[in-house]
Amino acid sequence: MSERHYDAIVVGAGPAGSSVARKAAEQGVNVLIIDRKRDIGYPIQCGELVPTVEEFPNILPRAKRAEKLFNLPKWVISNTCSRVAVIGPSKKIHEFNFGQNILDRSRFDKWLVMNATKAGAELWTCCNAIKAESDGREVLVKKEGKILRLKANVLVAADGPSSNMAKNLGLGSSNPKDLIVTMEYLMGGVEIDADLTEVYFGKEYAPGGYAWIIPKGESMANVGLGIRTSFSERGVSLKDYLDRFINKHPIASKKFQKGAILSRTGGLVPVGGPIEKTYSENAIVVGDAAGQVMATNGGGIPPAVICGDIGGEAIVQKLRGENDLSFYEKEWKSEVGKELDAGVKIRKIVDIALRSDKLAERIFEIFEGKIVREVILCRLSMPLNLVYKTVMGLRRTLKVLER
Ligand SMILES: Cc1cc2nc3c(=O)[nH]c(=O)nc-3n(C[C@H](O)[C@H](O)[C@H](O)COP(=O)(O)OP(=O)(O)OC[C@H]3O[C@@H](n4cnc5c(N)ncnc54)[C@H](O)[C@@H]3O)c2cc1C
DSSP states (O other): OOOEEEEEEEOSSSHHHHHHHHHHHHOOOEEEEEEOOOOTTTTTSOOOOOOGGGHHHSSTTTOOOHHHHHHOOGEEEEEEEEEEEEOOOOOOOEEEEEEEEOOOOOHHHHHHHHHHHHHOOOOOOEEEEEEOOTTTTTTEEEETTTEEEEEEEEEEEEOTTHHHHHHHTTTOOOOGGGGEEEEEEEEOOOOOOTTTTEEEEEESSSSTTEEEEEEEETTTEEEHHHOOOGGOOOTHHHHHHHHHHHHHTTTGGGGGGOOOEEEEEEEEEEOOOOSSSBOOEEEEHHHGGTTBBTTTTBHHHHHHHHHHHHHHHHHHHHHSSSOHHHHHHHIIIIIIIHHHHHHHHHHHHHHHHHTTTHHHHHHHHHHHHHHHHHHTTTTHHHHHHHHHHHHHHHHHHHHHHHO
16 A cells, blocks of 8 residues: 655545645645546536625625635636525515626536646545544545555545545534435526526425525526425425426426426535534544535535635644644634524524424515525524524523423
């Protein structure tokens, strides 16, 4: 078994891992990035929506590096939308303005990884990380049928939801109860407004979650849904729900009459909030692996890229002896921590509302369009915070009474 040594090894060439690798390599760190995929960014498991650079102050207002990181080249963007419509269980439509870039995710991931390799990082595709030592100094990988033992000063777990690397490092991973399961079709020939992203709530179509139509341009759209299995009907699969949405939803189904399914995908989205500790002496956990996702909209690309950039900076500082890796956690919490926490709190309120279509619709009505925007954008405004505190207070009281 051969052995090699790197300053930093990054497991996962998704947005989180590539961003760590780029940032560290730009400052002279000897980085190896490995991914088990044969084609970076493919298969696409994503709605492909990110806020436009102008919207970052509205969604992640303290993420000071977002403007630079999300100044995207045109060739990674398929479409741009300026509005979002949220359709409640009673089919009432609430619309608001919000600028979104709809990515070509395969190109986007390739662009990010290319930036890392241009900065000097080495990339191994078709390379599976089998096991990491708990001290983060060693990882066993399988490449071209051979097992290699790789040594590093810092190991980066950026291997996506249900991260094995984070588990090996003893830093935990998302609770399975907090995972949204998703299914998505790329549909062609759909009759939609190419400037409008649509989000649908309702127990019948997306229990414990929501369905989406994200326009890719040229009459194509990502049509998908994410649900929590604990909310769904017995014997009804994720595919059944998506097909029901496409064929039977009174508003949505009209848009798909001439539509065809061009490809199918799916995956997990961790919505329980970040794991308790995202670093150890020689390792960091980044992106979905760390639960860094906006819990009410499932947006994981912006936090992955931002936290990845911070992770790369933390590695540089550690290797120069200027800081330990706690800098990583302190810094990502200061840039996106408040918003990620707010997302989890809002999700807990939404969870209760989603148990009943009537309650969900009533909440939509009481607060009108404003609250819908805040829920989708993970903004915990005063009224929402009040609802959260009341709901959690009631829950605690009920638990005490049950004892
Ligand atoms: C259906 C769906 C729709 C979504 N829509 C959106 C959206 O519209 N907007 C948005 O912002 N977010 C969306 N997300 C979430 C977003 O895709 C993730 O948050 C984002 O990809 C996180 O990036 P990451 O780098 O942390 O993880 P990933 O992108 O999952 O990358 C992890 C990488 O690690 C590799 N890997 C895993 N294990 C190993 C191993 N043992 N050895 C080697 N390599 C390994 C994988 O091959 C993968 O390339 C969606 C997710 C799903 C499932």
